Amino acid sequence: MDGLLTVEGGTPLTGEIVVRGAKNFVSKAMVAALLGETPSHLSNVPVIRDVDVVADLLRLHGVTVDHDRDDGVLHLDPSDVESAHVADIDAYAGSSRIPILFCGPLLHRLGEAFIPDLGGCRIGDRPINYHLDILRNFGAVVDKGSQGIQLSAPRGLVGTRIELPYPSVGATEQTLLTAVRATGLTELVGAAIEPEITDLIAVLQKMGAIISVDTDRTIRIEGVDRLVGYRHTSLADRIEAGSWASAALATRGDVVVRGASQPEMMTFLNTFRKVGGEFDVRDDGIRFWHRGGELRPIVLETDVHPGFMTDWQQPLVVALTQATGLSIVHETVYENRFGFTDALRGMGAKIQIYRECLGGLSCRFGRRNFFHSAVVSGPTPLHAADIEVPDLRGGFSHLIAALAAEGTSRVRGISIINRGYENFLGKLEALSAKASMGALV
Ligand code: EPU
Numbered sequence: 001m002d003g004l005l006t007v008e009g010g011t012p013l014t015g016e017i018v019v020r021g022a023k024n025f026v027s028k029a030m031v032a033a034l035l036g037e038t039p040s041h042l043s044n045v046p047v048i049r050d051v052d053v054v055a056d057l058l059r060l061h062g063v064t065v066d067h068d069r070d071d072g073v074l075h076l077d078p079s080d081v082e083s084a085h086v087a088d089i090d091a092y093a094g095s096s097r098i099p100i101l102f103c104g105p106l107l108h109r110l111g112e113a114f115i116p117d118l119g120g121c122r123i124g125d126r127p128i129n130y131h132l133d134i135l136r137n138f139g140a141v142v143d144k145g146s147q148g149i150q151l152s153a154p155r156g157l158v159g160t161r162i163e164l165p166y167p168s169v170g171a172t173e174q175t176l177l178t179a180v181r182a183t184g185l186t187e188l189v190g191a192a193i194e195p196e197i198t199d200l201i202a203v204l205q206k207m208g209a210i211i212s213v214d215t216d217r218t219i220r221i222e223g224v225d226r227l228v229g230y231r232h233t234s235l236a237d238r239i240e241a242g243s244w245a246s247a248a249l250a251t252r253g254d255v256v257v258r259g260a261s262q263p264e265m266m267t268f269l270n271t272f273r274k275v276g277g278e279f280d281v282r283d284d285g286i287r288f289w290h291r292g293g294e295l296r297p298i299v300l301e302t303d304v305h306p307g308f309m310t311d312w313q314q315p316l317v318v319a320l321t322q323a324t325g326l327s328i329v330h331e332t333v334y335e336n337r338f339g340f341t342d343a344l345r346g347m348g349a350k351i352q353i354y355r356e357c358l359g360g361l362s363c364r365f366g367r368r369n370f371f372h373s374a375v376v377s378g379p380t381p382l383h384a385a386d387i388e389v390p391d392l393r394g395g396f397s398h399l400i401a402a403l404a405a406e407g408t409s410r411v412r413g414i415s416i417i418n419r420g421y422e423n424f425l426g427k428l429e430a431l432s433a434k435a436s437m438g439a440l441v
């Protein structure tokens with residue numbers, strides 16, 4: 001689905017949409033199915049490109065994948081796992097970062113793994129050094145070639161002690177997916193504890209794993225000999241829910257996000273309220289709306305869970321351009337996540353970005369050459385523009401800006417948004433947005 005999206009802005013988003021399972025959990029649970037000796041069933045699966053990419057990669061490795069797209073159910077049968085051809089895997093180079101998480105399970109199942117150059121969003125270097133160090137710690141041999149990385153485990157994988165320099169989500173998942181079948185004990189110090197990771201631990205426990213999480217971010221895993229398939233329903237996508245909430249605020253709208261869940265969104269909800277947004281937690285989801293009058297500026301710092309997610313930052317910044325006064329946003333997870341503000345400035349927003357750590361404690365990007373703090377001055381009327389979608393969350397933010405702006409914007413590259421936002425054109429329609437797809441000219 002690529003083409004030109006024409007957005008006539010200036011109309012509040014109003015109506016009801018449904019958010020299904022979390023992209024950043026579903027893709028990992030799909031990889032976990034590789035570890036089972038029997039089939040797995042995953043429910044509440046969204047139809048997004050990242051799910052399709054992981055499904056294709058699993059099929060290349062001999063897993064039978066049936067995806068009922070309407071019901072949102074995935075059936076994954078890993079009985080015949082086999083090595084895939086390097087050229088076939090390489091065709092996926094650049095389309096997702098998930099292949100790195102195939103390593104542990106494939107090393108257990110086949111004794112070898114290959115991963116292509118990794119994709120993901122252009123939001124910094126996004127290295128994989130933690131992942132490779134972890135796999136080496138377990139005893140894997142890692143060979144970097146021109147096309148990708150070849151791994152083997154000639155003596156099997158053995159439990160180990162890992163201390164993460166930063167509570168990385170992916171590195172924590174890498175450790176979990178490798179340790180559950182490794183011989184003996186693994187201790188992971190400084191782990192990430194995002195709700196999507198807790199849900200992954202729940203899945204692994206259903207499969208037969210023994211995993212405990214301490215209050216100090218230490219996770220202990222006792223390796224087991226065999227794991228079976230699981231039956232699980234994914235937690236809701238809290239990033240998508242927060243994105244639509246910010247869209248409601250920026251357009252002075254009123255949006256019910258069915259499926260949104262409060263416990264995983266508490267930090268977002270606090271911030272949303274401080275800015276001046278209203279919400280109502282219902283049995284079937286959360287209603288978000290602009291209560292009229294002025295929005296308030298805030299000082300905000302992104303952080304690992306339970307802090308304010310980096311992925312909520314970009315959509316909220318668009319709403320902050322409509323707040324009265326100066327907001328300060330300090331991004332501490334990625335070094336380069338303010339690139340999307342260039343386009344907002346082009347639409348009339350007043351946003352300055354700085355190398356210094358502003359508004360909070362100093363972070364690991366301070367005193368280095370990274371523009372990782374922003375000052376947003378509002379309110380500024382936004383005007384329409386021609387927009388090229390840069391990355392998933394930045395792209396969604398541009399879309400929100402176009403919806404809030406006066407005039408007609410033209411947005412190119414929207415297929416990137418489909419990586420993580422299910423049926424977002426259908427949802428725009430359900431919210432009475434004036435947006436339509438046309439051919440590229
Ligand atoms: N990092 C390293 N070395 C590594 C791995 C990470 O230096 O080997 C650094 C990263 O560069 C970054 C920080 O550690 O500065 C945190 O990265 P993390 O590993 O936590 O991120 P990730 O696992 O690659 C997942 C989500 C991201 C989300 C982050 C943080 C998936 C597929 N992606 O990425 O989601 O922003 O956690 O919560 O789960 C998105 O959905 O748009 C998205 C980018």
